[in-house]
Amino acid sequence: xxxxxxxxxxxxxxxxxxxxxxxxxxxxxxxxxxxxxxxxxxxxxxxxxxxxxxxxxxxxxxxxxxxxxxxxxxxxxxxxxxxxxxxxxxxxxxxxxxxxxxxxxxxxxxxxxxxxxxxxxxxxxxxxxxxxxxxxxxxxxxxxxxxxxxxxxxxxxxxxxxxxxxxxxxxxxxxxxxxxxxxxxxxxxxxx
Amino acid sequence: xxxxxxxxxxxxxxxxxxxxxxxxxxxxxxxxxxxxxxxxxxxxxxxxxxxxxxxxxxxxxxxxxxxxxxxxxxxxxxxxxxxxxxxxxxxxxxxxxxxxxxxxxxxxxxxxxxxxxxxxxxxxxxxxxxxxxxxxxxxxxxxxxxxxxxxxxxxxxxxx
Numbered sequence: 001x002x003x004x005x006x007x008x009x010x011x012x013x014x015x016x017x018x019x020x021x022x023x024x025x026x027x028x029x030x031x032x033x034x035x036x037x038x039x040x041x042x043x044x045x046x047x048x049x050x051x052x053x054x055x056x057x058x059x060x061x062x063x064x065x066x067x068x069x070x071x072x073x074x075x076x077x078x079x080x081x082x083x084x085x086x087x088x089x090x091x092x093x094x095x096x097x098x099x100x101x102x103x104x105x106x107x108x109x110x111x112x113x114x115x116x117x118x119x120x121x122x123x124x125x126x127x128x129x130x131x132x133x134x135x136x137x138x139x140x141x142x143x144x145x146x147x148x149x150x151x152x153x154x155x156x157x158x159x160x161x162x163x164x165x166x167x168x169x170x171x172x173x174x175x176x177x178x179x180x181x182x183x184x185x186x187x188x189x190x191x192x
Numbered sequence: 193x194x195x196x197x198x199x200x201x202x203x204x205x206x207x208x209x210x211x212x213x214x215x216x217x218x219x220x221x222x223x224x225x226x227x228x229x230x231x232x233x234x235x236x237x238x239x240x241x242x243x244x245x246x247x248x249x250x251x252x253x254x255x256x257x258x259x260x261x262x263x264x265x266x267x268x269x270x271x272x273x274x275x276x277x278x279x280x281x282x283x284x285x286x287x288x289x290x291x292x293x294x295x296x297x298x299x300x301x302x303x304x305x306x307x308x309x310x311x312x313x314x315x316x317x318x319x320x321x322x323x324x325x326x327x328x329x330x331x332x333x334x335x336x337x338x339x340x341x342x343x344x345x346x347x348x349x350x351x352x
Contacts, residue, residue, distance in 0.1 A: 064239075066321045073239075093321045095322055120290065123288060123292055124287070124291075124324065126322065127321065
């Protein structure tokens with residue numbers, strides 16, 4: 001993927017009823033099953049965004065499949081401790097679409113005083129090509145505010161920390177029982 | 193509603209140069225040409241939803257001095273502009289109702305004081321699947337009618 005994700009824009013959506021917001025990790029695209037994960041031609045795609053400077057958490061991330069063409073192009077990633085991941089992406093070309101989540105104080109399923117934020121990637125660039133199945137690291141980035149109060153934007157600055165090894169280690173609990181657990185452990189062992 | 197509002201500045205012809213009807217008036221020149229993408233736009237490349245969004249399907253907007261030329265991809269356009277040299281400073285295409293792909297400019301079009309019509313050729317934006325522009329070329333299709341060829345010169349072939 002390009003070294004810099006470029007400038008998109010962030011905006012707060014209309015206020016979501018804080019008592020009724022239900023978070024579905026990995027929603028916003030097609031749901032995947034164990035059968036999907038077990039297919040031999042799929043990849044584990046993962047990356048990291050440091051959201052400390054963002055107005056909200058990251059609770060989902062979505063990519064758009066641009067090749068091969070499909071009328072259902074959107075894939076939702078799971079998010080865990082600022083690591084975004086997908087366990088069953090097929091070979092093709094994908095473009096970062098958006099990510100986002102709630103602000104406010106999290107009380108179980110509730111977000112006190114929260115608003116939903118969606119950060120949109122530009123419609124050009126920000127692509128990822130998956131040519132063969134396996135592990136694909138998108139990179140680690142830090143969320144940076146840009147633009148003005150009236151024209152809010154963001155940028156994602158590539159960072160070296162956390163390392164890929166740290167990111168994989170962080171994600172490992174989410175891979176328990178899947179075919180990726182052993183492969184990720186092997187990858188962690190190889191990385192310095 | 194927000195998507196409609198976002199499209200209105202364009203659909204409301206803010207800066208859009210209207211298509212030519214009849215001969216060019218005094219001080220004006222008819223400008224003809226074409227724009228296409230290579231590879232061509234697939235019907236699924238644009239994810240357009242919302243009232244009025246179909247208006248921008250398959251259209252690339254060339255940004256020129258004094259406004260925008262709405263070009264249907266692969267089809268000739270014709271507009272009347274002030275009779276003086278101008279520059280195509282870039283292009284825009286709606287990928288979704290809120291996102292655009294941007295195309296490089298720097299194409300200078302020579303218009304002479306006695307020109308009544310000029311033909312700029314076919315601007316071809318070569319791109320990858322992410323709408324990154326890899327190269328810009330100008331083709332001379334041989335179509336000109338009575339228009340003088342004023343083939344645009346590409347000042348840059350690099351993605352902005």
